[in-house]
Amino acid sequence: MSLTLKNVSLIVDGQTHIYDTTVELVPAGFNILLGTTLSGKTTLMRLMAGLVQPSSGRILFNGDDVTGVAVQKRNVSMVYQQFINYPNMSVFDNIASPLRLSGLARAEIRKRVETVADLLRLGPFLKRKPSALSGGQQQRCAMARALVKDSDLVLLDEPLANLDYKLREELRDELPRLFAARERTVVYATTEPSEALLLGGYTAALHEGRITQFGPTGDVYRHPVDKQTASVFSDPPINLIPVTKTGERLQTSHGANWRVYGAFRDLGDGEYELGVRPHHVQPHDGAGDGAVIEGRVQVAEISGSESMVHFDLEGRPWVSLAHGVRAFGVGETARFKIDVDHSMLFSPQGETVATMRA
Amino acid sequence: MAARGNSRFKWIVPFLYIVFLMLPIYWLLNMSFKTTNEILGTFSLVPQEFTLDNYRAIFTDPTWYSGYINSLIYVCINTVISVSVALPAAYAFSRYRFLGDKHLFFWLLTNRMAPAAVFALPFFQLYSALNLFDTHIAVALAHCLFNIPLAVWILEGFMSGVPKELDETAYIDGYPFWKFFGKIFLPTIAAGIGVAAFFCFMFSWVELLLAKTLTSVDAKPIAAVMTRTASSSGYELGLLAAAGTLTMIPGAIVIFFVRNYIAKGFALGRV
Numbered sequence: 260m261s262l263t264l265k266n267v268s269l270i271v272d273g274q275t276h277i278y279d280t281t282v283e284l285v286p287a288g289f290n291i292l293l294g295t296t297l298s299g300k301t302t303l304m305r306l307m308a309g310l311v312q313p314s315s316g317r318i319l320f321n322g323d324d325v326t327g328v329a330v331q332k333r334n335v336s337m338v339y340q341q342f343i344n345y346p347n348m349s350v351f352d353n354i355a356s357p358l359r360l361s362g363l364a365r366a367e368i369r370k371r372v373e374t375v376a377d378l379l380r381l382g383p384f385l386k387r388k389p390s391a392l393s394g395g396q397q398q399r400c401a402m403a404r405a406l407v408k409d410s411d412l413v414l415l416d417e418p419l420a421n422l423d424y425k426l427r428e429e430l431r432d433e434l435p436r437l438f439a440a441r442e443r444t445v446v447y448a449t450t451e452p453s454e455a456l457l458l459g460g461y462t463a464a465l466h467e468g469r470i471t472q473f474g475p476t477g478d479v480y481r482h483p484v485d486k487q488t489a490s491v492f493s494d495p496p497i498n499l500i501p502v503t504k505t506g507e508r509l510q511t512s513h514g515a516n517w518r519v520y521g522a523f524r525d526l527g528d529g530e531y532e533l534g535v536r537p538h539h540v541q542p543h544d545g546a547g548d549g550a551v552i553e554g555r556v557q558v559a560e561i562s563g564s565e566s567m568v569h570f571d572l573e574g575r576p577w578v579s580l581a582h583g584v585r586a587f588g589v590g591e592t593a594r595f596k597i598d599v600d601h602s603m604l605f606s607p608q609g610e611t612v613a614t615m616r617a
Numbered sequence: 618m619a620a621r622g623n624s625r626f627k628w629i630v631p632f633l634y635i636v637f638l639m640l641p642i643y644w645l646l647n648m649s650f651k652t653t654n655e656i657l658g659t660f661s662l663v664p665q666e667f668t669l670d671n672y673r674a675i676f677t678d679p680t681w682y683s684g685y686i687n688s689l690i691y692v693c694i695n696t697v698i699s700v701s702v703a704l705p706a707a708y709a710f711s712r713y714r715f716l717g718d719k720h721l722f723f724w725l726l727t728n729r730m731a732p733a734a735v736f737a738l739p740f741f742q743l744y745s746a747l748n749l750f751d752t753h754i755a756v757a758l759a760h761c762l763f764n765i766p767l768a769v770w771i772l773e774g775f776m777s778g779v780p781k782e783l784d785e786t787a788y789i790d791g792y793p794f795w796k797f798f799g800k801i802f803l804p805t806i807a808a809g810i811g812v813a814a815f816f817c818f819m820f821s822w823v824e825l826l827l828a829k830t831l832t833s834v835d836a837k838p839i840a841a842v843m844t845r846t847a848s849s850s851g852y853e854l855g856l857l858a859a860a861g862t863l864t865m866i867p868g869a870i871v872i873f874f875v876r877n878y879i880a881k882g883f884a885l886g887r888v
Contacts, residue, residue, distance in 0.1 A: 280660075305785075310785050310789075330785075336790070343783055344803075347807075356790055356792075360791040361791065
């Protein structure tokens with residue numbers, strides 16, 4: 260089953276929510292919509308489901324135009340960030356409800372509900388009301404309802420966002436296995452780059468109502484087409500600094516400079532913007548060779564085995580995700596080393612001109 | 618230790634409050650078991666000559682008990698109309714945005730602000746012209762004027778507490794709108810419907826002016842019967858007290874069923 264959006268846009272009350280978008284989802288694949296809040300992930304999903312009609316453009320299922328077709332007839336299922344279940348029905352009836360509507364035989368319904376319930380470890384709770392379940396169980400119930408139906412398209416809108424850490428890890432491991440087992444297209448929205456990387460598949464980066472890039476998740480991560488995609492795919496946000504390339508050297512406006520090689524060397528001289536993800540900026544104690552920069556520390560937070568060091572680099576806010584616990588004094592000048600192998604260069608217009616390597 | 622001393626007397630305020638609250642009701646009950654002579658002649662905390670004659674008179678005299686039946690009929694009609702009309706209206710207010718929706722919602726509420734006396738004359742004229750004077754439906758419709766806005770307001774609060782995603786999930790599962798509305802949405806807001814019905818019932822039950830203006834014989838409400846009896850055959854205080862006691866019973870029954878839901882209504886910021 261394939262889903263294609265052709266020049267789809269959505270304008271509500273004169274405000275553009277989705278700009279002209281053309282994308283063909285990978286059939287029977289795991290498609291991830293990655294973007295910050297308000298980037299239009301949910302809106303795009305609602306368009307795919309048919310809950311809202313696009314202002315212009317067409318939506319194709321297997322090549323058939325379904326733009327005006329009611330959501331009831333589209334054979335999709337959806338799981339929301341909030342735990343949405345029918346509060347007046349038992350867990351069993353909740354899961355069975357899409358099957359009952361399609362008019363299946365009772366025995367068949369019972370069999371399928373029980374299979375799915377076992378898969379999601381809801382077996383012992385089938386007689387309970389959703390309100391008597393824990394948050395994780397409620398979300399699993401919602402997922403079971405989406406799974407039990409043989410839908411062509413499954414939309415998962417940040418399904419793990421409201422769950423606690425442990426449960427999220429657990430369900431995240433199970434998700435691709437649960438949904439990718441059959442021939443259906445899965446769309447998964449998330450705000451977290453790490454989640455997209457863990458789930459794999461294909462990723463569409465969304466920024467303010469536009470899909471900036473769509474491709475295999477690893478490719479989008481390693482070779483973002485522009486600055487926006489790179490910052491969507493980085494948490495904390497990607498570090499940026501203007502640099503000048505002269506010959507084989509890159510130089511910041513304050514004089515820090517280093518020799519370039521590989522993809523960077525082949526570029527013409529001129530003004531660029533350098534982008535480095537926070538975990539590729541590490542505190543540096545040694546001598547000043549390579550891409551070493553100096554910044555004034557503003558905040559240093561320690562989270563378990565990592566330290567997040569916010570510092571000011573030539574007027575730009577930079578972040579370093581340093582390995583291990585590092586102590587920094589506020590206002591102290593510290594040296595950091597950029598992992599040049601994982602940096603990228605953007606043109607002044609924001610397009611990616613070179614990425615170093617995989 | 619001061620705290621413990623205080624807590625020992627904590628019951629006093631609620632106790633006094635309840636005593637003062639219950640006193641008139643007790644006195645009514647007390648009177649209803651006395652003869653009119655005893656009521657007028659002596660002061661007694663409990664009936665000296667306990668009698669059920671007052672109640673017997675009400676349950677055997679059609680001019681009395683038909684008052685209750687009439688009241689119950691138009692109150693029930695009104696409750697059914699108000700809630701069933703308010704349900705789709707409240708759904709629209711909670712789920713859709715349309716031109717002037719907020720103004721319309723406020724305008725609905727303003728209907729509750731006008732005194733019933735304002736509407737008495739136009740209603741009397743209107744229902745007479747339509748040959749609806751002295752019918753149950755006339756009173757039921759007249760009470761819709763303030764009960765529908767109230768029901769819309771209460772139900773809108775409950776409905777807005779249900780996430781829109783529930784509707785969408787149901788559509789995605791394949792529910793047509795009406796099936797969703799009946800099988801999922803209404804059960805979900807059952808508490809709200811109970812609260813709305815209760816308030817419609819109570820307001821219609823206690824409203825006197827419109828009910829009295831729009832009826833003469835066939836649909837005369839109990840409250841009107843009570844006022845008339847007081848003037849025609851002197852002061853039959855025992856009988857009136859018994860009638861008053863009986864008037865409180867339907868409300869007490871209804872409130873018993875919705876008592877838990879009303880607390881929920883308060884929690885949702887409505888009622």
